[in-house]
Amino acid sequence: MNTETQNALEQQRERRKRVNRIKNGIIITISLWMILSLLAIIILSVSVVKLNKRVRALEGKKALMEQQVSTESVEEIPTEKQENAAVMEKDDLYANVIRGIDTPENMAKEGDKHYVYLTFDCEVGENTQKILDVLEEYQVKATFFVSGDTNEELIPIYQRIVEDGHTLGMHSYSNQYSMLYTSTDAFYNDYKQISDFLYETCGIRSEYYRFPGGSGNEISNVDMAEFVHILNEEQITFYDWNVSAGDAAFDYSVDDIVSNVTKGIANYKTSVVLLHDGADKSTTAEALGPLIEALGDMGAEVLPIDENTDVIQYIKADSVE
16 A cells, blocks of 8 residues: 555544544534533423412412402592501501410420321312321321312212311312402401301311411411401301421422421420322322321320310410400
């Protein structure tokens, strides 16, 4: 092979190497671009979910504000003097209201027995059935704060809650902040609707209520004490919670629920535990068995809410006149 032929072959090899390097560079660049794009999509999806929750909360507040503005006519706008008098009157009315979830007498000391009340903010459905099955298996009674739904397929689930010996509570009929907390009239009408619905469906008048968002929520533009006053007038006891399972989060596990609850109840003699059983809460149903077993290992007694249950409230109902 002469020198000219060798040089030609060397040049061909160099060209192939350069082409291969270019191909490899393109493949690596495309792969990195695809990976970065996928990561960006995941991050954006999580951000969108968080923003949607924030938007829903802000929309609730906006709807309440718009409702209040739309119901005020020019003739009804108070003078500055009348406005100041109204503010002072309301301040005086709620000046003695006691707020705060923790009370010294309920804080646990070493050796105290723990009384635990598992409560579900309940959108009746398939997961409610699963939860009822687990409770039946472990012979444990719980409390369900339900909203209203006239779907005929769901009526037997409402009835099963009562038939299985659980406590049936009210969680408003609509469970829509922007409707429920618009005014005292709106709240009262919704309360009557869920009370009548449960009486017609299950044959009982529920004596227990849970405010959507709790009595300490910051969505309502009406002082929550006004709604507490309505429940006091109706002789209805409302319950907040002092332990959260954490299942309102976007992503949670069985271990998260068991850990959150067991750590929380260690602080209290009486623990009212917040759980959920909506359509997206299958993990909560899955966690219920392990949670009940963990509570048993702690020596805690699990009970349904009744007239003997110590009341857990952010706004103390007996301080609202």
